[in-house]
Amino acid sequence: MTWKLLIKYFFIYALAFVSAIAISLGLVYFLKADPIVAIKGAVETLGTLHGSTEVLTRMAPILLVGLAVTVAFRCKVINLGAEGQFWMGAIAATGLGLNLSLNPVLFIPLIFLASFMAGGLWAAIPGLLKAKYGVNEMVFTLMMTFIAIEFGTWLFEYPWRDITASHSQTPLINSSAWLPRLIPGTRLHAGVFLIPISILFVYGLLWKTPLGYNIRAVGISAKAAEYAGINPKKNIVLSMFISGGLAGTAGMIEITGVFRLMIEGISLGYGFYAITAGLLGKLNPFGVALAALLLSTISVGADTMQRTVGAPVYLVFVIQSLVLLFVILAEYVVRRSVD
Amino acid sequence: MDLWSVVFTQEFIIEFLRATVRMATPILIACLGQIFTQRSGILNLGVEGIMMMGALASFVGALLINDFAGLLFAVLVGGTLGLFISVMMVNFSLPQHVVGIGFWMFGVNMASFLARIIWGFKPPTAITGLPITPIPILDKIPIIGEALFSHDIFLYFTFFVLVPLCWLVIHRTRWGLVITATGENPKAADTMGVNVYRVRSLCIILGGIMASLGGAYLTLAYVKMFSDGMTAGRGWIAIALTFFSQWDPAKALIGALLFGASYSFYFRAQTLAIPIPYRFLLMVPYVMTIVAMVIIYTRKRVVAPAALATPYRRGST
Numbered sequence: 001m002t003w004k005l006l007i008k009y010f011f012i013y014a015l016a017f018v019s020a021i022a023i024s025l026g027l028v029y030f031l032k033a034d035p036i037v038a039i040k041g042a043v044e045t046l047g048t049l050h051g052s053t054e055v056l057t058r059m060a061p062i063l064l065v066g067l068a069v070t071v072a073f074r075c076k077v078i079n080l081g082a083e084g085q086f087w088m089g090a091i092a093a094t095g096l097g098l099n100l101s102l103n104p105v106l107f108i109p110l111i112f113l114a115s116f117m118a119g120g121l122w123a124a125i126p127g128l129l130k131a132k133y134g135v136n137e138m139v140f141t142l143m144m145t146f147i148a149i150e151f152g153t154w155l156f157e158y159p160w161r162d163i164t165a166s167h168s169q170t171p172l173i174n175s176s177a178w179l180p181r182l183i184p185g186t187r188l189h190a191g192v193f194l195i196p197i198s199i200l201f202v203y204g205l206l207w208k209t210p211l212g213y214n215i216r217a218v219g220i221s222a223k224a225a226e227y228a229g230i231n232p233k234k235n236i237v238l239s240m241f242i243s244g245g246l247a248g249t250a251g252m253i254e255i256t257g258v259f260r261l262m263i264e265g266i267s268l269g270y271g272f273y274a275i276t277a278g279l280l281g282k283l284n285p286f287g288v289a290l291a292a293l294l295l296s297t298i299s300v301g302a303d304t305m306q307r308t309v310g311a312p313v314y315l316v317f318v319i320q321s322l323v324l325l326f327v328i329l330a331e332y333v334v335r336r337s338v339d
Numbered sequence: 340m341d342l343w344s345v346v347f348t349q350e351f352i353i354e355f356l357r358a359t360v361r362m363a364t365p366i367l368i369a370c371l372g373q374i375f376t377q378r379s380g381i382l383n384l385g386v387e388g389i390m391m392m393g394a395l396a397s398f399v400g401a402l403l404i405n406d407f408a409g410l411l412f413a414v415l416v417g418g419t420l421g422l423f424i425s426v427m428m429v430n431f432s433l434p435q436h437v438v439g440i441g442f443w444m445f446g447v448n449m450a451s452f453l454a455r456i457i458w459g460f461k462p463p464t465a466i467t468g469l470p471i472t473p474i475p476i477l478d479k480i481p482i483i484g485e486a487l488f489s490h491d492i493f494l495y496f497t498f499f500v501l502v503p504l505c506w507l508v509i510h511r512t513r514w515g516l517v518i519t520a521t522g523e524n525p526k527a528a529d530t531m532g533v534n535v536y537r538v539r540s541l542c543i544i545l546g547g548i549m550a551s552l553g554g555a556y557l558t559l560a561y562v563k564m565f566s567d568g569m570t571a572g573r574g575w576i577a578i579a580l581t582f583f584s585q586w587d588p589a590k591a592l593i594g595a596l597l598f599g600a601s602y603s604f605y606f607r608a609q610t611l612a613i614p615i616p617y618r619f620l621l622m623v624p625y626v627m628t629i630v631a632m633v634i635i636y637t638r639k640r641v642v643a644p645a646a647l648a649t650p651y652r653r654g655s656t
Contacts, residue, residue: 027452027456030456031456078436080384080436129632129633129636133633133637135632135633135636136582136636136647136648138382138384138436138648139382139578139579139582140632142384142575143579143625143626144625144629146572146575146622146625147625150619150621150622150625151618151622154616154618154619157618158616269444275440279434279437311455312455314448314451314452314567318445318448318449321441321442321445321448322445324437324440325442328427328433328434328437329431329433332431332433
């Protein structure tokens, strides 16, 4: 790829982002609020310690779900259920955190493992049925997501509910399960160390191991892979398991690092972010990391913008959806210019 | 309170059946549209968003003019969103799941956002909504008459006109065959002189209009107001129902009634404080769809459109 082309792509994508944000600011104007104040508030907050740590804190789960879909998409399995796998991971973490208390050195890895397994197995079910019978995984994973959310909601509304709280939520999980906060007064927690670890893990897995090679081979052509002696079915299930596991881990760090209890709204729509991050990052772990950083910046910025001008919270999601739609349109423009 | 003594009273049964058909209607309308869309090979995951925009549009129409204008507004909004989606999915052949998810997120949040811009925090509640028009004679049948034949015209139209009409179009006309062929093997259809792009675009727009009308039913006939997130996942249920029904309008009718029954029971159980974990009742449609999907796909002859969710580009393999 020449530099000229690269610069051209950069401008196309930049234009997409600018358009999405410009339309959003136009919407702010219709609220009879000042768009300039909104954008100024957003930029200023991002410069503060609180804002920048919040970007990192939010980047971690977005990156994990983005990497989750990357692993699955690389095997040509379209996992739209990252949200549900996130919930299963969160449920596993909360369940352990409420009922057990061990030495953190032992306990946190145990919770990590349990959340990975919970998310992974939840994703492996549609993976297995896709591999064996070709069941449409997009709709299947979505159905699994709704079931997981209803299940999780039932848990914090009934069996795990903190009866002293005014609305449905669980009590705080045992402090031995808490991921330590790195900077006092902010929400930045030890889960952010998963950012470099997970990038390297997925990169290493996909490009430096036989399993990753097989997964990618099946993704390019299941038939060709089978001729070469690779079992497509096994690799589809495995890629879904790892994918779900990564999403489950995102649920775990949100529970043990950020919320420390289970409540409505533990997910900011990560199933949705996953798709944007995977798309924007071109299914490359480093690309996904950049995309996650960008998305979390926009997310924090949109949050502040919404609060500064007193806009309804829906504004944040409108901005996010416009970003997704404009990015995919940019994709089209890029593809046209290649053809 | 004993569960069975509550369930087997006449009032309970009448109310349960009444609510079942009313709950089934919006899902059924949206699903009928998706049957066409998916049969043409397009998986549109934006149904929930379109439904929400349709709900808002019909409310605005009903407030400004009347219920009929509400329906018209919904058709316009659904058609426009469908047009945008079709351009992105068909003309630009972009990945359908991304476009669909984008429009879901956009529609649901944009509708609530627009409502805030128009009315501030509290939308007015001043629409009368569609009146109940009992069908003469039939409504005198004990229990069933009250439960099934005293509803609004929109509901009758869906059950007694739309379902048979869609069934006939799909199974007994050339159009139905063309749509099915487009979703089964677009290349072959193209070779036979079918304009694959146009068929798919029209099916997406039709699906958009129907989804929007499903949302309009909720505002005009069901809750008679607009509130944030009022579709509450019904768009996703409609997509689930499309798979559950194996892309057949007649089976969609049965499925819609089953899904409607589980919703209806959910609300009855909640008001009567029947000791059942409600959240599990909400899972029923999803679990049923999963079971149905496994059955559909494990059969020898898979009925799913072979090219579902695969963009078609002339000249590429």
